[in-house]
Amino acid sequence: MRAPRRTLPPAPRTSVLVTAVLLVVVCLAALTVGRYAVPLPHVVRILLGQVTGAPVTDQTGHDVVVLVRLPRILLAALVGGGLSVGGVALQAIFRNPLVSPQIIGVSSGASFGGALALFLGLGTGFLVGGAFVFGLLALGIVFLVTVGRAGAPMLMIVLGGVVTGSFFSALVSMLTYLANPYDTLPAIVFWLLGSVASATFGKVLVCVVPVGIGLVVLLVLRWRINVLSLGDDDARAVGVTPGPVRWTVLGAVTLIVAGAVAVSGVISWVGLVVPHLARMWVGPDHRFLVPLSFLLGAAYLVAIDTLARSLTAGEIPLGVLTSLVGAPVFFVLLRRHRDRIWDRA
Template identity: 55%
Template sequence: MTSSSVDRPAVAAAQDRAPRRRGSGRALLTLLGFAAFLVIVAIGALAIGRYTVPPNEIVRILLGQVLPLEQTWYPQERTVVLEVRLPRVLLSILLGAGLAVGGAVMQAVFRNPLASAQVLGVSSGASFGGVLILLAGFGGAALVGGAFAGGILALVLVVSIARAVPGAPLLMIILGGTVVGAMFQAMVSFITYIADPYSELPSIVFWLMGSLATASYTKVATAAVPIVLAGVVVLALRWRLNILAMGDEDATALGVNPRRLRNLLLVCVALITAGSVSVAGVVGWVGLVVPHLVRMMVGTDNRMVLPVSALLGAAYLTVIDTLSRSLTTAEIPIGILTAIIGAPFFVLLLIRNRSRLWGSDA
C-alpha cells in the first residue's frame, strides 16, 4: 500500500472541511459587521438631540461605569446619557430586535413573504388585551399578560380561518389577518370610546400610537423578560425553520414534528409582540420591512436571517426613534414613522408577490 493511497481519504476530508470553514468565517464576519453597525447607530443615538454630547465623551461615560476613568465630561452630559437617552436606546434595540425576529419567524413558518405580527392581526389583538388591562387600572406584568393573551387569541383565529378554507392558504392568511385585525381594532376603538376622557383616554390613545418617550430602566427590564426568553428559544431553533420550509412531509421524515414546532414558534412570536406592545404600544411594520432587507443582503438561510434580522432590526428602530424625537419640536410617535415607511414597502411586496397570492402569471 502506497503512502498516496493512505493519505487520499484524509486529503478528501480536508478539502470537504475547507469550504465549510470559509462559509462559517464569512457568516461570522457578516454578524460582526452588523454588530459594529448597531454599536455605531447606538452611539449616534446617544449623541443626537437638543443637547448634543460628543461621541468620545459618550464612550468614556459608558466605560466609566465599569472602569476607573478620569472624568472629562460635564455632569449634565452624564445625566443626559445615562438617565434620559440610554434607557430609550436600550428599549429601541430590544424592541427592534424582537419585532424583526418575530416577523422573520412568521414569514418562515407560514412560507408567506407578507406575514408579520402587524399584517396577521397579532398586534391588534395584543393592543386589545393591553387596553383592557389599562382600562382596569393595571400595568407592568399584568399589561404583558393581557397583551400576550390578546395576541395568542388573534393568532388562533387567523390560523383557524386559514384552515377553514382549503386551497388558498396564503391568500386566506392575509385575508384572515385583515379581518381579525379589523375586529380587534374595532373593539379597541370601542374601549377608547367608553373610557373616561380625562383620566383614562389620554394614556390609552398615546400608548396605542406607539412611543418610547416614557422609556425607563424598569420598562427595559419588563420587556426584556418575554422578548429575550422567546428570542433565545427562536434563535436556538432557527436551523429547524429551514427544515420546516421544506414542507410538513419532508420535515416529518427528518424527525421534526412540524405542528409542534410551528405552535412553539408562534407562541414565541406572540410573547415577543406582547412584550413590545406592553411597554411601547403598537410599533408596526418592523417585522415586515427588516427581514426582507436582510434576505436581500444575506440570502434565505434562516440560520443567518434570524440573527442578522435581530441586529438590523435593533439598528433600524433606534434610527427611527432618533428621528421621532429630533425631526420636530414636538415628538412624533414612533408608530407613525414606522407605518409611513412600512406601508409603501408592503404595497411593493404585494405587487411583487401577486402571482403567489392570486394565482396569476401576470
C-alpha cells in the first residue's frame, strides 16, 4: 500500500511575498468597505491622486478614504503586526507556545497609564504618553525582580511579569471603581476593550516609531532568537550569551507592545494565535517567521477592524472580536495540529 504523499510547504521567501500581497489586498478591500461604500477603482484613483497631486473630483469619497479609513487601516496594521511579532519573539525565548505579550506585564502597565490619563481627564497626548511610560515602567519592575539572580532565569522573568501585570490590573480596577459612571467610566472601559476608531495620522506616527524600532531590533537578532529557542546551553555552545540577548529582545517587545497599547488599548489573542498560524506555514526559522508574522498579523487585524466597523451600526471593540475569533481558531488549531504546532522541523 502506497504511503500518502505529504504536501510540502511553500518556500519561506515565497510565503513572505504572498503574505505581503495578501496584506495589500486586504487593505485595499478595507478602504472600500463601510457605511459609505467607495468602489475599488475610485479608491485607487484617490490614492494615486495623493501621489501625483491630481485635483480632487469627489471630496466626500476623498475625505472618507484618506482622512478616515486610511489612518485607521495603517494603525490597525501596525498594531496587529507589532503584537504578532512580539508574540513570536516571546514564544521563542521562553520556549513556550502559550506565551504572549501579556505575560511580561507590559500590556497591563500600558493599560494603567492610558486609563489614568482618561481618569484625570487629560488629552490624547497624555493618554498615549502615559500608556507608553507605564509600559516601560512595567518592564523596569520585572528587571528589578530578576536582577542579581544568576542569569535571570526565565521562570523569574515570567513570575515577575505575572506579578507586575496583576499589580497594574488591580490599579486599573481601582480606577474603574472610582471613575465617574456617566462619562469617565465608559471612556475607560471602551479604551480597555481595544479600538482604533480614533485613529489619526498623528497616532500612526506615534505608533510607527516604537513598533519600527522594535521590529528592526528583532529582525537584526532573528538568528540569535533561533539559537535561544534551542535552550541556553546550546546558545552558549555557539557563542551566544543568553542573558543580554534575552533582555534586548524583551526590551524590543516592550517598545512594540507599549506603542501598540498606547494608541489602541488592549487587544488580546493576536500575539498568541497569529504566531502559530505563521509557524505552521513556514516552520520555526525566525529569519522568515518574524517578517511573515508581522505581515500576517497586520492583515489579520485590518480584516478584524473592518468587521468591527461594518457589522453593526455601532462600533464593536476590537478586543471583543479578536477574542471571539481567536479563541475558537486557536482551539481548532490545537486539535488539528497538536502534534506539530511547535515541534515541526
